[in-house]
Amino acid sequence: MIVIGELINTSREGLEEAVKNRDVEFIQDLAKKQEEAGSDYIDVNCGTLLKEEVEAMEWLVKTVQEVVDVPLCIDSPNPKALKRGLEVHEGKALVNSISAEEDRFAETLEILKEHDARIVALTMDDEGMPKSAEDRIRVGKKLIDDLKDAGIAEDDIFVDPIINPIGTDQQVGHYILDAIEEIVMEYPDVHITCGLSNISHGLPQRHLLNRAFVTLAMSRGMDSAIMDPLDPKIMALVTAADTLLGNDQYCAGYIQAAKSGKLDI
Amino acid sequence: MSKMENIVEEVIAGNVAGVAELTQELVDEGAKPSDIIKDGLVAGMDVVGGRFKKNEMFVPEVLIAAKSMHAGMDIVKPLLTDGESSSVGTVVIGTVEGDLHDIGKNLVAMMLEGAGFEVIDLGIDLPADEFVEAVKEHQPDVVGISALLTTTMPAMEETIKTLEEAGVRDQVKIMVGGAPVSQEFANEIGADGYAADGSTATDIAREFVN
Numbered sequence: 407m408i409v410i411g412e413l414i415n416t417s418r419e420g421l422e423e424a425v426k427n428r429d430v431e432f433i434q435d436l437a438k439k440q441e442e443a444g445s446d447y448i449d450v451n452c453g454t455l456l457k458e459e460v461e462a463m464e465w466l467v468k469t470v471q472e473v474v475d476v477p478l479c480i481d482s483p484n485p486k487a488l489k490r491g492l493e494v495h496e497g498k499a500l501v502n503s504i505s506a507e508e509d510r511f512a513e514t515l516e517i518l519k520e521h522d523a524r525i526v527a528l529t530m531d532d533e534g535m536p537k538s539a540e541d542r543i544r545v546g547k548k549l550i551d552d553l554k555d556a557g558i559a560e561d562d563i564f565v566d567p568i569i570n571p572i573g574t575d576q577q578v579g580h581y582i583l584d585a586i587e588e589i590v591m592e593y594p595d596v597h598i599t600c601g602l603s604n605i606s607h608g609l610p611q612r613h614l615l616n617r618a619f620v621t622l623a624m625s626r627g628m629d630s631a632i633m634d635p636l637d638p639k640i641m642a643l644v645t646a647a648d649t650l651l652g653n654d655q656y657c658a659g660y661i662q663a664a665k666s667g668k669l670d671i
Numbered sequence: 672m673s674k675m676e677n678i679v680e681e682v683i684a685g686n687v688a689g690v691a692e693l694t695q696e697l698v699d700e701g702a703k704p705s706d707i708i709k710d711g712l713v714a715g716m717d718v719v720g721g722r723f724k725k726n727e728m729f730v731p732e733v734l735i736a737a738k739s740m741h742a743g744m745d746i747v748k749p750l751l752t753d754g755e756s757s758s759v760g761t762v763v764i765g766t767v768e769g770d771l772h773d774i775g776k777n778l779v780a781m782m783l784e785g786a787g788f789e790v791i792d793l794g795i796d797l798p799a800d801e802f803v804e805a806v807k808e809h810q811p812d813v814v815g816i817s818a819l820l821t822t823t824m825p826a827m828e829e830t831i832k833t834l835e836e837a838g839v840r841d842q843v844k845i846m847v848g849g850a851p852v853s854q855e856f857a858n859e860i861g862a863d864g865y866a867a868d869g870s871t872a873t874d875i876a877r878e879f880v881n
Binding site: 417453454456459483507533534535570571573576609610 | 730774777781
């Protein structure tokens with residue numbers, strides 16, 4: 407499971423202030439904690455700073471990379487911020503995100519071509535957000551084909567099937583799970599990721615739904631999620647699920663996690 | 672418990688068939704349609720809105736409550752006389768040009784409808800001119816403008832400017848919302864209100880029409 411730690415995001419409380427004040431200690435501490443908890447990527451998003459976003463992105467990438475070894479997930483709908491983030495990032499970053507909206511696809515692809523990076527591809531196009539499983543499959547396949555045509559390897563593509571809240575449409579779980587399975591069957595090297603906590607929006611005890619959904623989705627082929635790595639229960643569950651799905655040779659990861667106390671929840 | 676109080680309870684419980692049945696009974700007994708709306712259907716949704724805000728009720732419960740309210744509305748609306756209105760106000764809502772994200776906007780629209788507003792949902796990716804046209808056509812009390820992306824937030828300001836230039840800005844109250852939007856940003860672009868979620872949007876819209 408490729409865990410993308412989601413906590414450095416200026417739309418979260420207190421974060422905008424920390425980034426505006428260039429609070430190195432606060433940001434580095436949050437980055438280190440997420441790495442120690444098992445994040446494979448540290449997401450950085452400072453979109454709410456608007457006109458100051460590009461500068462802030464450069465600062466964030468540099469500041470976080472000073473203290474962690476894992477690469478970053480550079481997260482913005484703004485191509486200028488993505489570009490700046492990639493320019494200062496050392497190693498191979500993950501870019502979040504591209505979509506099949508025509509202009510956004512073209513602009514973001516230009517930037518991708520200049521850097522060796524991986525990419526999150528959102529299954530939405532100029533028609534809007536996907537509703538059915540078919541929408542997600544159709545747009546997902548188009549994105550993968552177009553990105554491959556542009557020379558990007560399947561292994562560098564992370565399809566995000568877009569999670570709608572189960573609270574507003576009780577069938578959306580099926581739609582997402584069916585789409586994941588179909589895409590993974592056709593493109594075995596492509597990764598599937600998602601903004602996990604969207605599933606539980608508007609409902610009580612959200613952590614429980616997030617945990618249940620991550621295991622359901624993993625069983626259908628999802629192998630990444632943008633999530634809170636500091637929730638030890640979901641991290642333990644992901645470790646156990648990976649083992650049960652055959653992704654953990656000799657159960658070494660599971661045993662190691664148990665010995666280091668990470669499964670004491 | 673009177674039948675009117677029963678309607679309130681059944682709206683809260685989201686009993687679609689029950690609300691329709693009670694509404695019909697009250698109509699047959701000669702109750703005033705506007706009273707059924709005000710003291711029964713909307714009163715029930717007011718309780719729902721309050722509980723939602725306190726995390727005592729949740730999104731699917733609000734949606735089914737709203738559905739039950741509408742089951743009653745469908746019966747009494749055709750019986751209203753001229754000049755009587757079934758709605759507490761009219762809201763035009765949509766996402767700005769370039770922004771296709773409608774999950775939040777749809778939730779807000781549902782909550783507003785649930786609170787008794789007539790909601791004209793213009794959809795997604797709307798050039799500013801379409802907001803102007805909608806204001807002219809529907810004469811709403813409130814315009815709700817939504818953006819999820821930081822890259823489309825400037826289009827919110829553009830929309831408000833366009834409403835000003837068209838001379839219709841002062842006919843309406845404008846509220847804005849969407850994940851990256853803040854009170855500060857709303858003030859900056861000259862909106863009248865910022866709603867962080869559906870229940871806040873409902874509260875603000877109520878304040879605007881009162």
